[in-house]
Amino acid sequence: MEDWSFVAVRWGIYSSLGLFFGIAGFNLYSSPARQVRNAKRLLVVMALFALAFSMAGFALMVAGMAGTTVSDIDRELARSILRDTSVGQAFLVRMAALGLATVVVVATECTSSAAKLATTGLTGAALGSLAWNGHGAASEGWMAWPHLIADVVHLLTAGAWLGAIACLLALVTRQWITHADLSAARKSLVEFAPVGTWLVALLVLTGAVNTGALLVAADPEEPEQSRWLLLLAAKLVVFAMMLGLAALHRFRLAPGLEAAVESGQIRAARRKLRMSLSLELFGGLAILAVVAWLGLLEPGW
Numbered sequence: 001m002e003d004w005s006f007v008a009v010r011w012g013i014y015s016s017l018g019l020f021f022g023i024a025g026f027n028l029y030s031s032p033a034r035q036v037r038n039a040k041r042l043l044v045v046m047a048l049f050a051l052a053f054s055m056a057g058f059a060l061m062v063a064g065m066a067g068t069t070v071s072d073i074d075r076e077l078a079r080s081i082l083r084d085t086s087v088g089q090a091f092l093v094r095m096a097a098l099g100l101a102t103v104v105v106v107a108t109e110c111t112s113s114a115a116k117l118a119t120t121g122l123t124g125a126a127l128g129s130l131a132w133n134g135h136g137a138a139s140e141g142w143m144a145w146p147h148l149i150a151d152v153v154h155l156l157t158a159g160a161w162l163g164a165i166a167c168l169l170a171l172v173t174r175q176w177i178t179h180a181d182l183s184a185a186r187k188s189l190v191e192f193a194p195v196g197t198w199l200v201a202l203l204v205l206t207g208a209v210n211t212g213a214l215l216v217a218a219d220p221e222e223p224e225q226s227r228w229l230l231l232l233a234a235k236l237v238v239f240a241m242m243l244g245l246a247a248l249h250r251f252r253l254a255p256g257l258e259a260a261v262e263s264g265q266i267r268a269a270r271r272k273l274r275m276s277l278s279l280e281l282f283g284g285l286a287i288l289a290v291v292a293w294l295g296l297l298e299p300g301w
């Protein structure tokens with residue numbers, strides 16, 4: 001029987017840390033005219049969610065291990081996890097990186113290159129540290145490091161992709177007051193296309209390493225394990241849907257926006273883009289829900 005509150009909190013951790021890193025990264029690599037307005041507000045919200053979900057996740061994990069409730073947490077056990085285990089040390093690194101990133105986001109306007117670089121680096125460290133929490137750190141022998149590194153890259157590319165989709169959605173959703181707003185949204189969509197291709201290639205490559213490492217080590221006898229494979233298949237179906245939507249933006253909807261500027265049909269073109277980017281973001285968040293559950297099952301076939 002699954003502990004659904006733990007699955008929900010794990011989903012919150014992946015979503016908030018992934019978006020925090022992805023939005024900070026988008027802010028870093030896109031030119032100033034093409035960045036999300038009020039990015040600071042968005043980053044502060046993500047920082048608060050990331051801190052809250054991370055603490056809730058740790059509290060639920062300790063309570064689950066000790067068989068107590070969160071309100072009655074075993075402090076001695078919590079201290080020994082923090083001191084003696086890699087999961088505890090990764091949690092400390094995550095909280096320190098998130099705390100510092102929050103200070104940078106709150107104390108600066110997030111417009112200088114140094115502030116953007118610091119936020120992206122710190123949130124990347126926090127997101128990457130999640131690899132020590134799950135199956136990414138489960139391999140032994142010669143596969144241990146390649147699996148762990150692939151998992152860190154998998155986490156970072158997933159966050160970068162979802163954060164970019166959220167920023168592109170914000171760009172097509174905001175009021176286009178001037179012609180410059182419209183041109184910024186159009187250029188962002190075009191500029192993101194090659195970045196998106198690289199991110200997808202890295203996701204597939206590191207996802208394949210992850211799958212191979214976990215299946216090679218698995219014992220195929222346990223009935224529970226077929227559920228892991230079924231969920232992984234569901235994740236890949238949603239991923240294929242997201243790829244279809246990404247191709248639709250790139251080859252139909254973004255060029256459609258160009259044509260709409262000429263013909264004066266901007267509202268309809270923009271509505272279609274908003275709808276498909278929302279669906280793509282929803283697909284990504286659904287994948288994170290599947291991943292939050294997958295990490296608690298025994299991998300195998």
Ligand code: HEM
Pocket residue numbers: 014130131132134135136151154155158161162203204206207208210211214232236239284287288291294295299
């Ligand atoms: C070909 C595509 C992909 C494959 C083969 C793949 C495979 C995997 C596998 C096997 C795992 C480990 C599951 C476990 O812990 O039991 C995993 C984890 C994960 N995947 Fe994917 N994946 C793919 C695409 C994606 C996409 C598109 C996203 C997000 C948009 C994503 C996000 C994640 C995240 C966040 C984790 C958790 C990593 C961790 O906790 O350390 N994956 N993936």
